Amino acid sequence: TGDPGLHSLAGPVARLLGRERVQVVPGVSSVQLAFARLGLPWENARVFSLHGVSEEEAELVLGALAAVSTAAVLCSPAWTPGKIFGVLRNTAGHRRAHVFWDLGRPTEGRMAGTVTELAGRFEGPGRSVLILTEAEE
Numbered sequence: 599t600g601d602p603g604l605h606s607l608a609g610p611v612a613r614l615l616g617r618e619r620v621q622v623v624p625g626v627s628s629v630q631l632a633f634a635r636l637g638l639p640w641e642n643a644r645v646f647s648l649h650g651v652s653e654e655e656a657e658l659v660l661g662a663l664a665a666v667s668t669a670a671v672l673c674s675p676a677w678t679p680g681k682i683f684g685v686l687r688n689t690a691g692h693r694r695a696h697v698f699w700d701l702g703r704p705t706e707g708r709m710a711g712t713v714t715e716l717a718g719r720f721e722g723p724g725r726s727v728l729i730l731t732e733a734e735e
Contacts, residue, residue: 629670631701632727635708643668643729648677660685663730671728673697679709679722687717696729697722 602608602622612620626634633640644666646659656677663669663686673679679697686693691714699722700706709720713730722728 626702628672628698628701628727632670632696632698632729635698635701636696636729638668638729638731640668640670643670645670645672647672647674648682649674651677664689667732669730671730673722673724673726673728675724678724679716679726679728680718680720682728683713683717683720686713690730691717694731696731697726698729699723699726701727 602624608620608622612622629640629643629645633643644662646662646669648656648659649672651659651674659671660682663671671682673682679695683695691712693713694710695713695716696708696710697716697720698706698708709716709722711720
């Protein structure tokens with residue numbers, strides 16, 4: 599699932615079966631699709647992942663979000679949008695947040711608001727893409 603080769607099973611499967619026996623067929627990335635849904639350019643966006651990171655690594659990632667105006671965060675079961683909002687509430691509560699899940703599927707969903715508005719009110723699934731921006735689009 600996710601973007602092949604970016605925190606996905608593509609690497610482990612290729613190592614297990616042998617690269618010559620595996621064909622990776624990428625689609626539109628979840629980050630591309632999220633920005634397209636918003637109609638926003640993303641050439642200056644930073645992309646972060648919270649898949650398989652330690653608490654210390656996650657703190658570094660979340661701290662780095664303050665230094666960028668536009669960011670995409672690949673959430674995880676351990677780092678859901680709700681948990682991220684709880685951490686960012688005091689330092690980035692004004693930021694605009696858009697959470698997307700099941701992108702490209704019939705069950706696709708989206709929630710938007712400021713970090714403060716969504717903190718404690720919206721948990722969101724772990725397999726989500728969170729887009730943070732500075733100002734109202």
